[in-house]
Amino acid sequence: MERDLISKKELLDEKGISYGQLYRWKRKQLIPEDWFIRKSTFTGQETFFPRDLILARIDKIMNMKDDLSLDELADKLSPALPDYEMRKSDLVKRNIVSSIVLQRFASEDDDSLVYAFDKLLYFYVVDKLLQAGEMSMEEGERLLEALREHFPKFAGKACDLVFTRKMGVSSFALLSAPSELYFESGVKVVARISMTECIEQLKGKWV
Amino acid sequence: MNQPAQGDLVINGVSTASGGQYGRVKIDGVGTVEGDIVCTDFDCNGMTKIRGSLAADTMDADGMFTIDGHLSAARSFIDGYVKVKGSLKGDDFVMNGQLRVGGNCEIESFRAEGAFEVGGLLNVGTMDVLLQGRGKAGEIGGESIRVVRKSSGPLNKLLSWFVPRLATELHVESIEGDEIDLEYTQAEVVRGNRVRIGKGCTIGLVEYRTEFSAHPGAKIGKEAKVGD
Numbered sequence: 001m002e003r004d005l006i007s008k009k010e011l012l013d014e015k016g017i018s019y020g021q022l023y024r025w026k027r028k029q030l031i032p033e034d035w036f037i038r039k040s041t042f043t044g045q046e047t048f049f050p051r052d053l054i055l056a057r058i059d060k061i062m063n064m065k066d067d068l069s070l071d072e073l074a075d076k077l078s079p080a081l082p083d084y085e086m087r088k089s090d091l092v093k094r095n096i097v098s099s100i101v102l103q104r105f106a107s108e109d110d111d112s113l114v115y116a117f118d119k120l121l122y123f124y125v126v127d128k129l130l131q132a133g134e135m136s137m138e139e140g141e142r143l144l145e146a147l148r149e150h151f152p153k154f155a156g157k158a159c160d161l162v163f164t165r166k167m168g169v170s171s172f173a174l175l176s177a178p179s180e181l182y183f184e185s186g187v188k189v190v191a192r193i194s195m196t197e198c199i200e201q202l203k204g205k206w207v
Numbered sequence: 208m209n210q211p212a213q214g215d216l217v218i219n220g221v222s223t224a225s226g227g228q229y230g231r232v233k234i235d236g237v238g239t240v241e242g243d244i245v246c247t248d249f250d251c252n253g254m255t256k257i258r259g260s261l262a263a264d265t266m267d268a269d270g271m272f273t274i275d276g277h278l279s280a281a282r283s284f285i286d287g288y289v290k291v292k293g294s295l296k297g298d299d300f301v302m303n304g305q306l307r308v309g310g311n312c313e314i315e316s317f318r319a320e321g322a323f324e325v326g327g328l329l330n331v332g333t334m335d336v337l338l339q340g341r342g343k344a345g346e347i348g349g350e351s352i353r354v355v356r357k358s359s360g361p362l363n364k365l366l367s368w369f370v371p372r373l374a375t376e377l378h379v380e381s382i383e384g385d386e387i388d389l390e391y392t393q394a395e396v397v398r399g400n401r402v403r404i405g406k407g408c409t410i411g412l413v414e415y416r417t418e419f420s421a422h423p424g425a426k427i428g429k430e431a432k433v434g435d
Contacts, residue, residue, distance in 0.1 A: 009398075013434060018400060020350030020385035023330050027313045045380065 005048040163191040342377035353388040
């Protein structure tokens with residue numbers, strides 16, 4: 001999976017920002033360390049970024065930096081889980097998680113029960129995969145279990161969820177990002193989701 | 208904010224203490240701290256070693272100071288020699304002496320007189336360095352970067368002739384910033400908006416956006432105006 005990369009120089013030209021701004025944002029942890037990809041080119045060492053991620057992030061920073069301080073921005077963008085909470089009934093109302101998912105996985109919970117952000121995140125990820133039609137309900141249940149058991153271990157570090165299937169047998173894995181992963185032939189990677197992106201998307205729903 | 212009162216750590220003479228959470232830490236003499244330490248105020252004189260990381264609001268280190276882990280301090284004042292094996296983070300950093308960092312450095316305001324060595328990226332808001340020894344970093348990036356050198360005496364010149372490692376120069380792969388002002392710097396690439404290359408510099412490639420000036424004695428491989 002070769003990602004589309006953008007060089008630092010291109011990025012600065014395209015977005016009209018300066019080196020100083022880029023380094024400042026990096027210092028403030030607005031841009032994660034692991035997006036800085038060092039590569040040798042014929043002109044020497046150059047730094048590249050994952051194009052889609054960095055362009056979206058720079059836009060976000062430029063849009064919000066007038067209203068928020070850089071530290072507030074950092075909180076919003078960090079992979080650490082915020083202490084947002086939401087009532088179960090609001091989840092459906094605000095179209096964050098579909099009612100089918102809640103019926104299936106949270107039917108015994110009371111409507112007024114308040115979920116912490118990590119619980120919401122698990123539902124959100126399961127919902128996302130179900131909506132994409134890539135996963136069955138039974139698999140969703142297993143995914144939910146896997147997330148509950150293993151996701152807290154990453155403790156705020158960036159991680160990816162990988163969903164594979166071989167000869168009809170599915171399995172889930174959580175791995176720290178960025179990492180490269182190769183499978184034997186016959187294994188189909190159904191989905192690879194960045195949990196960090198999911199957290200950001202979910203955080204975005206609060207605004 | 209109502210925080211529970213935290214104990215202080217005071218070492219006088221030769222002693223070892225364990226890490227943990229402290230209010231004030233004062234070490235005079237030869238002190239070793241085993242493990243990570245978090246405190247509001249850290250003050251050491253003499254030979255100090257921390258086998259772990261240090262996180263403090265204010266740090267004042269005089270003498271020889273070694274940290275096996277990472278150092279993060281909002282304000283640091285250093286006279287003497289500091290070695291950090293991990294990374295360094297801070298807002299204000301004022302140094303007289305020598306600094307060695309194994310990993311990356313992230314400092315808002317870096318004012319130093321002396322020598323420094325950073326293994327990874329030195330990321331600074333403003334950097335104002337008066338070199339009195341060798342400077343070395345993988346990369347330097349930031350908003351305003353200024354490196355100057357005191358004119359070295361004849362003895363120093365002779366010494367650096369025999370031992371080039373001790374020459375009062377800055378060696379770095381690349382420097383990127385908005386305002387860059389350099390003297391006695393060896394770099395492969397310098398990129399910035401306003402770039403001034405002073406005497407004694409050897410730069411492979413200079414890329415600038417708005418302004419560029421070079422001392423006649425500076426050796427510059429190639430210069431290019433980029434951007435709009």
